Amino acid sequence: MSITLLQEAIKRLNDVPPQTPFEVIRGVTIRRKKKGLTVMRIHYTAIPDRDPETPKGKEWFDHEYARYASKAMWRKEQEIDAYATGGEAVFGSVLGNEQLYQVVVISDPLWSPYTHIPGAGVVAGFDHGVTNATAMLKGYVPRESFDPKTGRRNPPELYLCGEFYRFRSNEWQNNVDENVAEMKQMPDLERARWIKADPSIFYDAVATDKGAPTNIYQTYKKNNMWPMTPYDGVRSDVTFVEWVMSDWWRGIANGRKPRLYIVCRNPSDRPQPGLHPYDCPNLLWEMKRAKRVQMTSRQLLTKNPSEALQNKNNHLCDCFKQVLGTLRNPTEIPVDEEINEALAGLDAATGSMPARFLMSKLALQGKIDPQTGKPRNKKGARQIDLRRAPGVVAQHR
Amino acid sequence: MSSHDELASLRQAALATLILEQQQEEIDRARRSSNMLSDGQRKKRAEEVRDATSSTYRWLTKFTKTYNPHWKEQKLAGPYLPFPDWPFFPVLLEYLEDDTENVKLIEKSRTMMVTWAITGYFTLQAMLVPEREIVIQTMTDEKGEQPIEYAKHLWQSQPEWLRNEFPLKEGKPVDKQPKNEFRFANGSVIFGIPAGAGKIRSYHPWGYFNDETAFQAEAGVAYDEALSACKKLVLNSTAAAGWYFDFTNDSEMAEATA
Numbered sequence: 001m002s003i004t005l006l007q008e009a010i011k012r013l014n015d016v017p018p019q020t021p022f023e024v025i026r027g028v029t030i031r032r033k034k035k036g037l038t039v040m041r042i043h044y045t046a047i048p049d050r051d052p053e054t055p056k057g058k059e060w061f062d063h064e065y066a067r068y069a070s071k072a073m074w075r076k077e078q079e080i081d082a083y084a085t086g087g088e089a090v091f092g093s094v095l096g097n098e099q100l101y102q103v104v105v106i107s108d109p110l111w112s113p114y115t116h117i118p119g120a121g122v123v124a125g126f127d128h129g130v131t132n133a134t135a136m137l138k139g140y141v142p143r144e145s146f147d148p149k150t151g152r153r154n155p156p157e158l159y160l161c162g163e164f165y166r167f168r169s170n171e172w173q174n175n176v177d178e179n180v181a182e183m184k185q186m187p188d189l190e191r192a193r194w195i196k197a198d199p200s201i202f203y204d205a206v207a208t209d210k211g212a213p214t215n216i217y218q219t220y221k222k223n224n225m226w227p228m229t230p231y232d233g234v235r236s237d238v239t240f241v242e243w244v245m246s247d248w249w250r251g252i253a254n255g256r257k258p259r260l261y262i263v264c265r266n267p268s269d270r271p272q273p274g275l276h277p278y279d280c281p282n283l284l285w286e287m288k289r290a291k292r293v294q295m296t297s298r299q300l301l302t303k304n305p306s307e308a309l310q311n312k313n314n315h316l317c318d319c320f321k322q323v324l325g326t327l328r329n330p331t332e333i334p335v336d337e338e339i340n341e342a343l344a345g346l347d348a349a350t351g352s353m354p355a356r357f358l359m360s361k362l363a364l365q366g367k368i369d370p371q372t373g374k375p376r377n378k379k380g381a382r383q384i385d386l387r388r389a390p391g392v393v394a395q396h397r
Numbered sequence: 398m399s400s401h402d403e404l405a406s407l408r409q410a411a412l413a414t415l416i417l418e419q420q421q422e423e424i425d426r427a428r429r430s431s432n433m434l435s436d437g438q439r440k441k442r443a444e445e446v447r448d449a450t451s452s453t454y455r456w457l458t459k460f461t462k463t464y465n466p467h468w469k470e471q472k473l474a475g476p477y478l479p480f481p482d483w484p485f486f487p488v489l490l491e492y493l494e495d496d497t498e499n500v501k502l503i504e505k506s507r508t509m510m511v512t513w514a515i516t517g518y519f520t521l522q523a524m525l526v527p528e529r530e531i532v533i534q535t536m537t538d539e540k541g542e543q544p545i546e547y548a549k550h551l552w553q554s555q556p557e558w559l560r561n562e563f564p565l566k567e568g569k570p571v572d573k574q575p576k577n578e579f580r581f582a583n584g585s586v587i588f589g590i591p592a593g594a595g596k597i598r599s600y601h602p603w604g605y606f607n608d609e610t611a612f613q614a615e616a617g618v619a620y621d622e623a624l625s626a627c628k629k630l631v632l633n634s635t636a637a638a639g640w641y642f643d644f645t646n647d648s649e650m651a652e653a654t655a
Contacts, residue, residue, distance in 0.1 A: 006491050019647060028485045037500050040492055044506040046485035061619075077635060078506045082611065082642035218543045270648040285648075289638060 006030070010038065019270075026051065044078050061287040069227075070097045083288045090241055090290040094249055103252055105284065111190075113161055120159070120190045123128070125319030126197040126228055127215055131168050133271075134179050136195075137283060137319035138162035138186060140342065141327065156327060158248065161263040162186055163316060164275050172273065176216075180223040182275050184347045189226055196322040199230035207385070233325025240321040241290075246325070262287075283316040290317060298340075338362070340348040405478075416621055422567065446562050450525055453490045457517045458482060462554035463510070478552060486514060493518045493631060500624075502645050503633040512608050513547055515631050519604050520548040523585035526564040531587045531604035532597055532627075535621060536612050542576040542607060545589045594618035597626065605630045611637035 003011075009024045013032045015369045016022070021029035029047025032038050044050045051057035068074040075081040094100045114119055120140040126134045140159040147154055164183045168174040183189070201216040209216050217228065234240075248260035264280050266272070342358050343351065362368045449460045457480040468476040470484045480486065493501055493515065505511045516533070523529045549571045552560065566580040567570065574580060577589040590596045592613035598606070605627040609632040610616045623630055634641050642648070 004491060006488050006495075024488050025484055028488050033502075033645065034647045037502060038498060039502040039504065040489065042485055042503065042511060044509065044510055047483050048511070076637070080506055082636040082638050196432050232449045269646055279558040289643075291638065308554065 001397040013038065025266070026303055041080060043080060043152045063321070069302045071098055083357055091244070093285070094245070094252070095288055098251075100252060104249060104258050105267075106161075106261050107265055109265050111263060111265075113140045113159060115213040117157075117159060119143050120288060122192040124189060124192050124324055125231070125322035125326075126195055126196060127315045127318045127322075128201045128220075129167065129315060130174060132275075133167040134174060135166075135315035135319050136164040136183055136186070137280070137316050138189060138192075138321060140188075140325050141193075155259060157261075158282050158323070158327060159261045159263060160283060160323075161278050162188075162276060162282045163283055163319075165271065165316060166273050167271070169273070173271075176219045177223050180220060180225045183225070186278075188279050192226060194326065195226055195228040196231040196326050197228040198318065198322075209345070229327065231321070231322040233328060235321070235325075237321075240317075240324065243324050245330075280316070283320060285312055286315070286317050289313055338367075354369045415655075423627070436597065442558065442562075446559065449559055450521060453494060453514075453518045453521050454487050454525070456521050457486070457490075457514065457551075460534055460559060461517075461551045463513055464550055465629050483510075485509075489514055492520060496629075499556060499627075499629055501631045503631065504642070504645060505633065505635055507635050511633055512544060515606055515608075515633055516544045516547040516549055518631075519587065519606055520551050520579075521582055523548075523579075523587055524552070524583075527583035527585060529585040529604065530600065530602040531585075531606065532602040532623075533587060533589050533606045533608065534592060534596065534613070535608045536592050536622075542589055543580050544606070545577055545587060548587050549574070552579075592616065592619065592621065597622050601626050603628045607618070607632045608634075610634040611639050613643040616640050 005024050009022045009030050012022055018032055018034045023029050027043040028039045030038055048054055049056045050060045052061040065074055093103055117140055120142045122138060123141055124136060124138045136223050137160060140161055142157050145154045164186060166172055166174055182194040204213045204215050206214050206216060249258050252258045262280050262284060263278060264279050266279055266283045267284050271285060273298055343355055346354060368374060409459065423632045450456050460476045462479050464476050465473060465478065503511060519531045523531055554573055564582040566582050569580055572627040579587040588600065594615040597619060605623040636642060
């Protein structure tokens with residue numbers, strides 16, 4: 001008995017990895033999911049009169065393509081690209097627009113933070129997960145610059161360039177020790193100005209065999225993770241989206257230069273677990289899927305439509321929020337670096353005056369100890385409490 | 398055995414025969430096929446019916462018609478035409494008819510007539526197999542009525558001898574049936590229900606067709622609910638970000654995690 005084209009294709013699916021499509025006839029493919037179910041995809045080229053390789057199909061294609069409002073919509077409706085319009089318009093107006101995508105996403109394989117933004121500071125956000133993903137996002141903040149025309153300081157820029165993304169699977173247990181071992185391979189993280197993490201990992205909520213409860217961060221510390229501090233910025237998703245769209249990507253549709261770039265040379269339709277030293281495929285995957293909370297018709301009767309994002313597959317977006325939320329405050333530059341930079345190039349004869357001026361300024365800012373001249377590690381300079389001065393006390397009396 | 402017992406068992410057997418005869422008469426009356434035709438004609442008609450319904454593709458392309466509201470703009474001969482002979486239809490219908498897997502997942506470009514084809518498959522199943530219950534879940538109530546409308550149109554567009562062979566529920570011609578329901582004399586029925594979790598819970602259908610799944614809220618939950626109750630599930634959708642395309646692409650975190 002002869003075997004049909006479909007049977008032949010299904011049979012051959014057994015020899016290829018999951019999600020490998022097999023063409024049954026022109027325009028019709030079949031593939032197998034990880035768990036065995038098959039998926040049939042029917043593309044418009046399955047109809048000969050719509051296949052651009054035929055004269056009639058070419059005519060149809062030209063006519064139909066011109067009718068669509070955007071290329072992204074065409075891709076979604078006809079090319080079966082579900083994420084062409086970038087989720088439900090959360091970041092869709094940028095990531096779903098091919099031109100704007102190229103403006104904010106760096107796809108150049110030769111791009112490197114060392115050559116394109118030399119001397120940039122490193123910052124990072126971290127999100128701990130057990131069954132959910134554990135994620136870390138690394139960003140580069142170029143040194144502050146000044147507008148030569150106005151002399152005003154330019155707002156900071158951010159290059160998201162590197163991520164770690166792991167969730168529990170058959171191959172990976174997502175334990176702290178194995179995650180830390182892999183995260184420590186991330187280049188430049190050892191010189192990160194800060195790594196912000198979800199505050200919940202610092203709460204003493206983990207029971208111990210003996211003594212007081214401990215916290216998850218202690219487990220990371222025991223495994224020699226780089227020091228992390230709790231994120232204390234705004235946690236609202238709505239604000240986060242507002243920051244990205246209205247501040248960091250403000251005016252990019254009108255030709256303005258973005259202040260936020262995502263480096264990704266390997267975008268993907270599905271999660272890419274592991275360490276990506278200089279790319280962010282999973283962040284882009286999450287951002288394209290970022291959706292607003294969908295309310296049922298009954299909820300809409302009694303509540304206003306929600307602008308919150310769905311709390312799903314948003315681990316790197318949480319890291320992203322921590323990075324942006326912390327960068328709202330000026331990025332601190334290590335004092336040593338600041339002093340070295342200020343003193344560089346001064347000669348011994350005339351250098352003492354600007355050096356003394358700089359030291360006084362830093363002492364007043366509380367960055368160095370006025371007595372020893374050593375950095376005070378954010379402890380603040382010694383201050384004289386005037387309220388306790390005898391004269392003031394006497395006056396009050 | 399006493400004569401009384403013998404009489405009782407004879408009466409019981411006679412009653413059973415009578416009931417069977419009455420049932421057969423009812424079926425024949427419903428089919429309107431036994432009383433007019435000679436034995437030879439009946440045999441020939443049975444052959445014709447068997448041939449017409451031998452496959453969904455044959456039935457759709459030769460023995461029924463669809464309607465096309467754009468027929469004038471597309472310069473077609475009329476609004477009511479048999480299914481087009483596009484080469485992907487035999488492959489799609491073979492995929493639906495294949496029983497080795499009970500879940501069929503379909504992704505498609507717009508306006509491919511895939512909803513028509515799947516509705517055609519389920520309509521023919523309802524006609525051929527008694528007591529088939531089929532549920533079609535769509536985005537809204539109104540949209541749910543559309544595949545039912547397709548099913549009714551496909552049934553009505555058959556030649557009369559095929560309609561007679563697969564009659565509708567007695568006293569319920571097409572125009573008297575509810576918009577979200579299509580009942581046959583053999584006990585089969587097709588229901589249209591709107592999207593959402595819990596909507597399928599009161600049904601125990603053999604077939605479940607979820608149309609434009611990617612556009613339905615709670616489609617994943619609805620699918621899980623249908624999975625335990627149904628024997629044949631078909632999910633079909635054009636592209637949209639959401640559960641369905643994450644599910645078919647193994648992009649869902651739960652899927653990847655398991």
